[in-house]
Amino acid sequence: MPIIRITDVTKVFPPRSRGEAPAPALDGVSLDVEKGDIFGIIGYSGAGKSTLVRLINALEKPTSGTVVVDGIEVSSLAEGKLGKVRLGIGMVFQQFNLFTSRTVWGNIEYPLRVAGVPKEQYQARVSELLHFVGLVDQAHAYPDQLSGGQKQRVGIARALATSPAILLADEATSALDPETTREVLALLKRVNEEFGVTIVVITHEMEVIRSIAHKVAVMENGRIVERGDVFDIFSAPVAEATKRFVSTIVTSVPDGVSLEALRVRHPGRIVTFSFADGSTSQSAVFLTLGAAGIGFELVYGGINEVQARTFGHLTLALTGDDAVVDAALDEIRSVAEVTEVA
Numbered sequence: 001m002p003i004i005r006i007t008d009v010t011k012v013f014p015p016r017s018r019g020e021a022p023a024p025a026l027d028g029v030s031l032d033v034e035k036g037d038i039f040g041i042i043g044y045s046g047a048g049k050s051t052l053v054r055l056i057n058a059l060e061k062p063t064s065g066t067v068v069v070d071g072i073e074v075s076s077l078a079e080g081k082l083g084k085v086r087l088g089i090g091m092v093f094q095q096f097n098l099f100t101s102r103t104v105w106g107n108i109e110y111p112l113r114v115a116g117v118p119k120e121q122y123q124a125r126v127s128e129l130l131h132f133v134g135l136v137d138q139a140h141a142y143p144d145q146l147s148g149g150q151k152q153r154v155g156i157a158r159a160l161a162t163s164p165a166i167l168l169a170d171e172a173t174s175a176l177d178p179e180t181t182r183e184v185l186a187l188l189k190r191v192n193e194e195f196g197v198t199i200v201v202i203t204h205e206m207e208v209i210r211s212i213a214h215k216v217a218v219m220e221n222g223r224i225v226e227r228g229d230v231f232d233i234f235s236a237p238v239a240e241a242t243k244r245f246v247s248t249i250v251t252s253v254p255d256g257v258s259l260e261a262l263r264v265r266h267p268g269r270i271v272t273f274s275f276a277d278g279s280t281s282q283s284a285v286f287l288t289l290g291a292a293g294i295g296f297e298l299v300y301g302g303i304n305e306v307q308a309r310t311f312g313h314l315t316l317a318l319t320g321d322d323a324v325v326d327a328a329l330d331e332i333r334s335v336a337e338v339t340e341v342a
Contacts, residue, residue, distance in 0.1 A: 003198050004033035004056060009065030011051055025051040027222040038192050038199045040209040042245060043219035049202045053168050057089045058082050070165055087115060090159030094171035096151040098143040104154050105139045111161045129157040149180035156187060170202045185211045206245045210306055218242045235276050235311035252313040253339055254300045266299055266317035274337035276311040281335040292328040295319035
């Protein structure tokens with residue numbers, strides 16, 4: 001049983017005022033998150049991803065469908081019985097949501113005090129978490145004395161205070177600079193690896209997905225349009241929304257203005273060769289072209305690494321007899337995907 005199972009969920013918000021129509025946010029969403037995964041949910045603003053995460057911690061109820069978290073159907077649970085469930089779900093926010101009147105220590109201890117944990121136990125837990133997130137020296141500082149990255153570390157420590165099985169990170173790095181983002185993502189990865197916490201990452205940034213996620217679901221207009229292993233999604237996206245996201249950090253097949261510029265600058269035929277996992281097929285491409293006497297020049301693309309595996313798209317301008325080029329391309333198709341773009 002997955003630790004999170006969402007089945008055929010819809011969510012429609014009622015009209016905010018008379019004369020307005022109801023606002024659909026989710027449309028028939030089904031999703032499984034396995035225990036121990038870092039699962040990314042990506043989509044543009046309005047795609048429904050934040051609504052989806054609020055269903056997981058039962059801050060919202062679905063209009064229809066079911067949400068099961070760690071074996072408990074939270075979608076039908078009465079509000080009075082949700083407290084214990086929520087103790088097992090930590091939440092990290094984009095804007096940190098720290099108590100400005102409490103110190104770093106006070107922010108981290110707060111959920112433990114609310115849960116009724118004895119003082120000697122929660123003090124030990126707060127100390128452990130301060131060491132884990134690297135904020136021992138800031139224990140008695142207030143949030144307005146901290147950098148954005150330090151505030152998010154406090155947020156992560158607070159979310160971990162009750163030892164949850166699940167951590168929900170909703171745009172947790174959107175307010176941070178690139179270097180701090182890398183540090184926070186590395187910390188979340190440690191949370192997953194050292195504590196075994198299942199993490200659901202909500203984001204609109206594909207670099208976040210590439211950095212830490214194992215699996216990803218792409219949302220658009222309240223639906224999941226593609227899902228799968230992160231490497232597979234990056235190396236061979238299918239849905240148009242997924243292709244748009246992937247194109248922000250992966251250079252693949254040239255089109256539009258890029259293709260027109262290549263046509264102007266390079267004679268001959270422009271062909272893209274796609275590879276995955278390993279360099280043998282790349283060597284075979286270059287050897288085959290060279291042996292056939294075909295001239296070639298690398299004009300676009302590159303090699304990418306995701307989850308310690310490589311893939312890439314290399315676009316070459318080929319010059320030579322058309323029949324010879326056709327024969328070479330037929331041979332190359334046995335070791336690489338070939339796309340003739342011009």
